[in-house]
Amino acid sequence: MKRILFVDDEENVLHGLRRMLHPFRKEWEMVFTIGSEAALKALAQTEFDVVVSDMRMPCMDGAQLLNEVKRRHPQVVRIILSGHSEMETILRSVGPTHQYLAKPCDSEELKKVITRACALRDLLSENALRALASQMSSIPSLPQTYTEIVTELQSPEASIQRIGQIVSKDVGMAAKVLQLVNSAFFGLRHHVSDPAQAASFLGVDTIKALVLSVHVFSQLEFADVEGLCLDTLWTHSAMTGALAKKIISEEDGSEQLRGDALTAGLLHDTGKLILAANLPERYAEVLSIVRDDGASLCEAERQHLGNTHAEVGAYLLGLWGLPDPIVEAVAFHHTPRGCLGEGLTPLMAVHVANALMHAPGHSAEATDIPSLDVEYITQLGLLDRVTTWQSLCSEMAEGAAAQ
Amino acid sequence: MMTTPHLVIADDDEVVLHLLEIRLRKAGYQVTACNNGDDALVTIAAEKFAILLADWNMPGLTGIELCERIRASLPQCTVYIILLTGNDQPEQIAAGFAAGADDYLVKPANAVELRARIQVGVRILHLIAEHAEHTAKVRRAHDRTELLLTSIPSILVGIDAHGRVIRWNQAAAETFGCAAADVLGRPIHDCRVHWEWDRVKSLLEKCRAARRTTPRDELRFQRADGTDGCLGISITPVPWEDGADIGFLIIAADISQRKILQSQLAQSQKLESMGQLAAGIAHEINTPTQFVGDNTRFLQDAFGDLQSLLGKYRELIECSRSESVTPELLAEIEASEQAADLEYLAEEIPQAITQSLEGVERVTRIVRAMKDFSHPGSEGMESVDLNKAIASTVTVARNEWKYVAELITDFDESLPLVPCLAGEFNQVILNIVINAAHAIADVVDAEAGEKGTIRITTHHDGDWAEVRITDSGTGISEEHRVKVFDHFFTTKEVGKGTGQGLAIAYSVVTEKHGGTITFESELGKGTTFIIRLPIEAQQARVTTAEDDAAAEAGGAPPADTAPALVEQTDDA
Ligand SMILES: Nc1ncnc2c1ncn2[C@@H]1O[C@H](COP(=O)(O)OP(=O)(O)OP(=O)(O)O)[C@@H](O)[C@H]1O
Ligand SMILES: [Fe+2]
Ligand SMILES: [Fe+2]
Ligand SMILES: [Mg+2]
Numbered sequence: 001m002k003r004i005l006f007v008d009d010e011e012n013v014l015h016g017l018r019r020m021l022h023p024f025r026k027e028w029e030m031v032f033t034i035g036s037e038a039a040l041k042a043l044a045q046t047e048f049d050v051v052v053s054d055m056r057m058p059c060m061d062g063a064q065l066l067n068e069v070k071r072r073h074p075q076v077v078r079i080i081l082s083g084h085s086e087m088e089t090i091l092r093s094v095g096p097t098h099q100y101l102a103k104p105c106d107s108e109e110l111k112k113v114i115t116r117a118c119a120l121r122d123l124l125s126e127n128a129l130r131a132l133a134s135q136m137s138s139i140p141s142l143p144q145t146y147t148e149i150v151t152e153l154q155s156p157e158a159s160i161q162r163i164g165q166i167v168s169k170d171v172g173m174a175a176k177v178l179q180l181v182n183s184a185f186f187g188l189r190h191h192v193s194d195p196a197q198a199a200s201f202l203g204v205d206t207i208k209a210l211v212l213s214v215h216v217f218s219q220l221e222f223a224d225v226e227g228l229c230l231d232t233l234w235t236h237s238a239m240t241g242a243l244a245k246k247i248i249s250e251e252d253g254s255e256q257l258r259g260d261a262l263t264a265g266l267l268h269d270t271g272k273l274i275l276a277a278n279l280p281e282r283y284a285e286v287l288s289i290v291r292d293d294g295a296s297l298c299e300a301e302r303q304h305l306g307n308t309h310a311e312v313g314a315y316l317l318g319l320w321g322l323p324d325p326i327v328e329a330v331a332f333h334h335t336p337r338g339c340l341g342e343g344l345t346p347l348m349a350v351h352v353a354n355a356l357m358h359a360p361g362h363s364a365e366a367t368d369i370p371s372l373d374v375e376y377i378t379q380l381g382l383l384d385r386v387t388t389w390q391s392l393c394s395e396m397a398e399g400a401a402a403q
Numbered sequence: 404m405m406t407t408p409h410l411v412i413a414d415d416d417e418v419v420l421h422l423l424e425i426r427l428r429k430a431g432y433q434v435t436a437c438n439n440g441d442d443a444l445v446t447i448a449a450e451k452f453a454i455l456l457a458d459w460n461m462p463g464l465t466g467i468e469l470c471e472r473i474r475a476s477l478p479q480c481t482v483y484i485i486l487l488t489g490n491d492q493p494e495q496i497a498a499g500f501a502a503g504a505d506d507y508l509v510k511p512a513n514a515v516e517l518r519a520r521i522q523v524g525v526r527i528l529h530l531i532a533e534h535a536e537h538t539a540k541v542r543r544a545h546d547r548t549e550l551l552l553t554s555i556p557s558i559l560v561g562i563d564a565h566g567r568v569i570r571w572n573q574a575a576a577e578t579f580g581c582a583a584a585d586v587l588g589r590p591i592h593d594c595r596v597h598w599e600w601d602r603v604k605s606l607l608e609k610c611r612a613a614r615r616t617t618p619r620d621e622l623r624f625q626r627a628d629g630t631d632g633c634l635g636i637s638i639t640p641v642p643w644e645d646g647a648d649i650g651f652l653i654i655a656a657d658i659s660q661r662k663i664l665q666s667q668l669a670q671s672q673k674l675e676s677m678g679q680l681a682a683g684i685a686h687e688i689n690t691p692t693q694f695v696g697d698n699t700r701f702l703q704d705a706f707g708d709l710q711s712l713l714g715k716y717r718e719l720i721e722c723s724r725s726e727s728v729t730p731e732l733l734a735e736i737e738a739s740e741q742a743a744d745l746e747y748l749a750e751e752i753p754q755a756i757t758q759s760l761e762g763v764e765r766v767t768r769i770v771r772a773m774k775d776f777s778h779p780g781s782e783g784m785e786s787v788d789l790n791k792a793i794a795s796t797v798t799v800a801r802n803e804w805k806y807v808a809e810l811i812t813d814f815d816e817s818l819p820l821v822p823c824l825a826g827e828f829n830q831v832i833l834n835i836v837i838n839a840a841h842a843i844a845d846v847v848d849a850e851a852g853e854k855g856t857i858r859i860t861t862h863h864d865g866d867w868a869e870v871r872i873t874d875s876g877t878g879i880s881e882e883h884r885v886k887v888f889d890h891f892f893t894t895k896e897v898g899k900g901t902g903q904g905l906a907i908a909y910s911v912v913t914e915k916h917g918g919t920i921t922f923e924s925e926l927g928k929g930t931t932f933i934i935r936l937p938i939e940a941q942q943a944r945v946t947t948a949e950d951d952a953a954a955e956a957g958g959a960p961p962a963d964t965a966p967a968l969v970e971q972t973d974d975a
Pocket of ligand 4: 834837838900
């Protein structure tokens with residue numbers, strides 16, 4: 001049974017929520033507290049999975065409360081449910097908040113968000129990893145990309161196109177803008193999966209405030225972990241995104257699918273970054289085991305850390321409210337059969353693109369590509385397409401080399 | 404000042420000439436002797452002041468001709484001319500004076516007498532010089548005044564006792580598009596000036612009757628280019644000559660720009676405060692909307708459960724009629740009851756309904772208050788229920804004070820309707836309430852849940868309606884007390900205050916309503932702002948449609964003072 005804590009300064013709101021969510025009483029144990037003080041007390045007494053808090057409350061407001069929750073109980077999913085639309089208030093809550101819902105919030109929406117947060121919990125069985133991922137309020141960016149965006153934003157002629165371009169090539173920035181746009185932070189609540197589009201929804205001024213004063217982006221402050229070159233990881237992420245999009249295009253997938261594939265590809269290895277940033281030594285150990293024993297990365301991760309980088313990444317992106325197809329693609333990019341799905345999906349594209357990227361220059365049989373799940377591709381009836389995709393990959397590799 | 408004037412002697416008799424020269428030199432004069440008229444003329448032409456002693460008959464110009472020439476062609480020279488001649492016939496003497504001589508002496512002249520007569524000349528020349536000097540001074544002063552008057556940017560129109568224009572400065576010419584030359588000397592109402600004539604006339608009448616400068620009024624006019632403008636005008640009586648009659652000085656200025664700025668300022672403050680309030684109002688609406696929505700969803704689910712339960716009950720009734728009730732059916736019903744959580748529903752449904760109604764009521768109230776507060780559509784004075792206006796304003800601004808203060812209202816139900824510009828009055832209350840909330844926020848520890856108090860009372864005090872807004876905030880320090888009503892005086896950080904709130908409140912209360920706004924404050928204790936508005940319409944300076952209509956219909960001029968208006972209404 002999942003435990004959910006609701007906090008508001010208005011009793012009627014809590015009563016309403018309690019009644020509306022009454023049908024969930026078998027799945028969720030719900031506690032309702034008036035004000036932050038009582039909420040912190042409840043949290044200290046028992047463990048909760050999700051906190052849903054109002055923003056403006058007397059004494060300690062929602063942002064302060066969630067910051068406190070983040071510090072004391074990092075594994076708890078933090079959601080704001082606020083009737084406030086003031087920019088200042090919203091900006092303050094961006095840091096500690098996984099998702100932002102605007103009052104009045106449709107009951108279906110609220111149920112969906114909470115259900116999803118609970119489901120995510122099951123994705124990461126390892127409590128420690130959960131704490132570690134939910135503590136992250138940003139995924140670090142490469143220093144040069146960070147400098148690039150700050151310079152652009154400080155320039156008087158900052159253009160949203162250029163900002164979009166910069167954001168779309170960086171894992172951390174792309175994930176963050178998608179979180180902000182897909183949440184009700186700025187009253188947008190679009191289902192957007194294209195980071196450039198997300199950036200243009202936010203607009204130059206908002207991004208400026210977010211980056212320069214709230215620091216929603218951060219730069220890498222750690223060195224390469226042995227066995228994992230960060231520069232290479234970025235290139236690999238960007239290339240996987242580009243290839244995944246090409247594959248979908250090649251198969252005549254929709255515009256939406258292409259965008260999802262691009263973003264899912266860019267973000268697929270987010271988990272590696274999270275692990276390298278938070279557990280550098282243990283992760284280096286895992287990588288060395290892979291190198292020495294020839295074990296698969298996922299197996300090694302599961303064995304030594306409890307969960308794989310795919311799960312860790314998907315967990316955080318899920319917490320941030322990124323669209324499901326993207327979270328799914330990230331979660332299952334090494335084990336696509338774990339997810340039901342037919343036809344063209346971002347998952348399929350990312351799985352294939354990732355496999356091809358990890359085995360560059362291969363023009364061998366599909367069965368010879370180490371991390372390609374041939375059975376999965378066969379099930380989808382796309383086995384005969386692999387050769388075409390391989391040539392797309394080679395074209396891209398050549399193009400990149402020529403540059 | 405002139406020194407002793409130059410003495411010029413003209414005589415063709417060398418002996419007389421010489422004798423005179425010596426004598427007069429001795430007497431202390433600066434003397435030039437000429438033995439003919441032409442030389443004398445040349446000498447004189449170089450002098451500003453001179454005394455000429457001339458013979459009649461001389462070679463060249465005669466004495467008579469010399470007089471004529473000097474008077475005709477040397478206007479810049481002030482010359483005292485004494486003819487000294489043997490011609491002693493009265494006709495001759497008359498001819499000498501006619502030619503321009505000032506004095507006439509028959510030869511042989513007595514030396515004493517001659518000196519005395521020259522002395523007279525000196526005195527007269529002195530007088531003339533002094534007079535010229537005074538005249539020059541007066542002229543200079545006049546010129547300066549004239550310059551001042553022309554450079555005054557205000558319109559200045561002088562009217563004499565007969566209503567004729569005697570002064571029309573540059574600003575008047577430019578503003579109305581008629582040159583001074585076209586209007587000077589003409590009766591004022593013949594001048595082609597497009598302003599509200601009836602009101603100008605009535606102002607002139609008022610000024611004549613009261614013999615005092617009229618208070619500044621505003622009237623509409625048309626500029627030289629045909630555009631409409633607003634003129635601030637006041638008329639000063641000018642006692643005419645013996646003081647029995649009076650002329651007028653009309654001083655006016657095109658104040659359209661200032662009026663526009665003023666209204667823009669008020670408008671922009673209104674918009675700004677709406678913008679500022681919008682976020683708070685959104686919150687006030689979003690919160691009840693949330694729980695009304697949740698409750699309704701709950702009621703929907705509950706109704707679904709109850710409906711299927713009702714179906715089961717109906718089945719039970721059917722079965723009992725046919726006496727075929729089975730234990731299975733009963734068990735099924737019991738299970739359904741349990742699934743629906745009947746007890747829970749019985750307890751919660753009534754509450755859900757009550758709270759939803761409460762929420763809807765809250766939204767309704769705030770929406771209504773918003774409408775009252777912004778008070779769209781009406782520009783002029785109307786009778787306003789101040790209690791209600793204050794209640795609306797406080798509701799709209801609730802989010803601004805509720806986290807720092809309890810707000811208590813204590814309204815005097817006997818307060819009559821007050822003539823008021825509702826939108827602007829609300830703005831005043833809002834500004835003061837927000838100030839109060841800020842002042843309280845500075846002294847309470849909101850993090851510890853502390854709150855201060857804002858108390859608003861109304862009171863019917865004779866001819867006045869009084870509103871008192873008391874806060875338990877910081878209080879206003881001695882040095883700030885004189886400044887709080889100044890434009891741009893603020894002690895708040897950038898972004899939180901612009902220092903306009905009280906300045907606008909002041910102008911709205913005093914200028915637009917003829918009321919007063921004051922405050923009492925004690926550091927560390929709090930502040931009370933006191934607004935007093937006259938209950939009877941007073942000094943309705945704002946031109947309303949009715950005023951114009953009345954003026955056009957040739958009816959009563961717009962009331963300048965309350966009693967006049969009251970009397971008229973009473974009579975009618
Ligand atoms: N109730 C009060 N208690 C203490 N000080 C006050 C109070 N009301 C006004 N003041 C002082 O008077 C100053 C001027 O007030 P005013 O309302 O004109 O401007 P403001 O509040 O600073 O800015 P604005 O109203 O334009 O946002 C304030 O900055 C504050 O110092
Ligand atoms: Fe991976
Ligand atoms: Fe990868
Ligand atoms: Mg103010």
